[in-house]
Amino acid sequence: MEPLLSERRVIDAAEAMARTLGEDPNHTVAAAAMDTSGRIHTAVNVHHFTGGPCAELVVLGAAAAVNAGPLVAIAAAGDDGRGLIPPCGRCRQVILDLHPDAIVAVPTATGPEMRQIVELLPDTYFFPDSRATRVLRFNKRYYDAVANGEKTSTVRWGERVAVGQAIFYFEDDEEHASLNGEIRAVNRFRLDELTAERLRLPDGGSTEGYLDALRQHYPQMPHDAAVDVVDFSLLSS
Known part of the structure; x- marks a missing residue:
C-alpha cells in the first residue's frame, strides 16, 4: 500500500539522515521509526x-x-544515494517479535510501499516471551465512533490480531491521541459466511455494502478469503 502522509515523514527522515552519511564506513545506513504518538526516532x-x-x-x-x-x-x-532499502532477515524477525503491528517501507519499481511486518516474514516463528504491546490501527475518521463507544467491532484481513490489551492508533490523526483498549474476541469467517449479525451491523445494514467497502480497503483480498471479525472495547483511563 502507498505510504500515508505520516509514513512519508518516516521515509523522509531516514533518507535525510542517510544523506549525512558517507564519510565513516562504520555508519552507512540510517533508519527512522514512528511511535503511536507520532514522534519520529532516528538512528544509524x-x-x-x-x-x-x-x-x-x-x-x-x-x-x-x-x-x-x-x-x-x-x-x-x-x-x-542508495535510497530506501528493505530490512534484512534478522531485522524482520526482531521487528516482528517486538513490534508485531509495525509496517515497514520497502522500495518498489513504482516508488516506496508500506508492508506489514508479517508480510515480510510469513510463516515464521513468533517469539512468545517478547510481551510486545499490540496496536490496532484505524482510519482517523473512526476516532469519534471508537472514542464514544459507538464502534466496537472491525473486520480485518491479512492481519495478526490477538485477544488482549492494545493501543488503538488512528492513522494520520494529529488532532487526537491514541486510545487504550482491549481486543475481546477474534472470530474468523469466510466472506461467504458473513452475515449482518456476524458483522455487528445495525438494523437495516447491508452485508453486501459492507463487503464492497471491505474489498475496496483490501483490493488484493481474494473472493474466498477468510477474515477476522474483531470485537473490542475501551479501557477506563
Whole structure:
C-alpha cells in the first residue's frame, strides 16, 4: 500500500539522515521509526566484523530509551544515494517479535510501499516471551465512533490480531491521541459466511455494502478469503 502522509515523514527522515552519511564506513545506513504518538526516532547502523547491529535495530533501541512504546512505521535508507532499502532477515524477525503491528517501507519499481511486518516474514516463528504491546490501527475518521463507544467491532484481513490489551492508533490523526483498549474476541469467517449479525451491523445494514467497502480497503483480498471479525472495547483511563 502507498505510504500515508505520516509514513512519508518516516521515509523522509531516514533518507535525510542517510544523506549525512558517507564519510565513516562504520555508519552507512540510517533508519527512522514512528511511535503511536507520532514522534519520529532516528538512528544509524554500527558496522563491525563481529556483526554490529543494523540501523533498524539501533532505532528500536533509541526509541525504547525514551519510552516510546510500540512503533507503527519503520524505514531505512542507505548512504551514497542508495535510497530506501528493505530490512534484512534478522531485522524482520526482531521487528516482528517486538513490534508485531509495525509496517515497514520497502522500495518498489513504482516508488516506496508500506508492508506489514508479517508480510515480510510469513510463516515464521513468533517469539512468545517478547510481551510486545499490540496496536490496532484505524482510519482517523473512526476516532469519534471508537472514542464514544459507538464502534466496537472491525473486520480485518491479512492481519495478526490477538485477544488482549492494545493501543488503538488512528492513522494520520494529529488532532487526537491514541486510545487504550482491549481486543475481546477474534472470530474468523469466510466472506461467504458473513452475515449482518456476524458483522455487528445495525438494523437495516447491508452485508453486501459492507463487503464492497471491505474489498475496496483490501483490493488484493481474494473472493474466498477468510477474515477476522474483531470485537473490542475501551479501557477506563
